[in-house]
Amino acid sequence: MHATRTMDATPRRRDPLGPLRRRLLTAVSGDPDGAPVWVRALEQGDDAGYFVEDGAAWTVHEGPATFVAGIRALLLQALHPGPLAGVHDWSRYRDDPLGRLSGTVRWILCLTYGSTTQADAETARVARFHTRVAGTYVDGHGAGRDYTASDPGLSDWVHLAFTDAFLTCHETWGRGIPGGPDAYVAEWALAGRFMGVxxxxxxxxELHARLDDYLARGELRGDERVHDVVRFLRRPPFHGRRIGLGYRLLFASAVATIPRRYRRLLGVRRSPLPVVTTTRVGLVLIERALNSGGPRANERARVRLRRLESEDPEALGA
Structure with a gap:
């Protein structure tokens, strides 16, 4: 008599987006499941946080266009020699680009979706690191200057470049913004004030006028240090051919959204290929991959809000 082999009547379904999701989540959170301690903590807390549910900041920061926006923000921020000196002298972006990326994402998501306690703690964590950041740089007019990370003038440019990048990329690839683009700029101004702006x-x-005023005053420059950052951002040391190809598409799209006057300083050109349209397809794939996993940051924040509503319907203005 031959032994019969028992077969599982419900074979495990293959998840074709699993590898992509794990790589993306590792990049943005440092965890392949996208659930490090600080992400899980978004469900905790005793208030709604600083930003209204499904408002402008929630909407802009939950979309996949943020993957392009992060690259665009770094490119623009590099044009001011003060912040660039801080990155060059103190950042570990060359040795650990994913670690620096996940640290930045952590601050954005905790501030956007966390309780005020979590957001304040995260802002304090960033501020503690910034207390060590100081040095000298040569400004756009060739004069030597001292800098610290707490310098309001340098924080101003970083905030402007960030806000413009995330707004522009969402308007290019995202859905409508509740209250329109002005609502996002006004909401995210709070983040700027937290960072000393x-x-x-x-x-x-006002955002665009302030950006162009830096250019008109000659405070921006495109030198070899800038071009070195551009070369690194064009081809960072990511593992995997598919991830590398996908990233280069996102980089090309980030460049395509930057006005020519800034591209000249960066020494980059728009791709002749339809990268903006192709990226639209790629971002749909990214969003599907992220949605196929566990709860995302905004969903974990909703858990906290629904809990607070059930405990005290008046707490959130219900």
Whole structure:
């Protein structure tokens, strides 16, 4: 008599997006499941946080266009020699690019979706690191200057470049913004104030005027240090051919959204290929991969909000 082999009547389904999801989550959170301690903590806390549920900041920061926005923000930020000196002298981006990326993402998501306690703690963590950041740099006019990470003038440019990058990329590839682009700029001004910006812009027109004023005053420069950063951002040391090809598409799309006056300083050109349209397809794939896993940051924040509503319907203005 031959032994019969028992077969599982419900074979495990293959997840074709699993490898992509794990690589993306490792990049943005440092965890292949996308659930490090700080992400899980978004479900905790005793208040709604600083930003309204499904408001402008929630909407812009939950979309896949943030993958392009992060690259665009770093490119623009590199044009000011002060912040660039801080990155060059103190950042570990060459040795651990994913670690630096996940650290930045952590601050954005905790501030956007966390309780005020979590957001304040995360802002304090970043501030503690910044207390060590100081040095000298040569400004756009060739004069030597001292810098610290707490310098409001340098924080101002970083905030402007970040806000413009995330707004522009969402308008290019995302859905509508509740309240429009001015609502996002006004909401995210709070983040600027947390990082020492004295008078962050509160409208898209003011944001663009402030950016162009830096260029008109000659405070931006494109030198060999800038070009070195561009070369690194064009081809960072990511493992895997598919990830590398996908990243280069995102980089090309980030460049395509930057106005020519800034591209000249960066020494980059728009690709002749339809990268913006192709990226739209790629971002749909990224969003599907992320949605096929566990709860994302905004969903974990909703867990906290629904809990607070059930405990006290008045707490959130219900």
């Amino acid at each position: 004295e008078h962050p812009p509160t409208s898209r027109a």
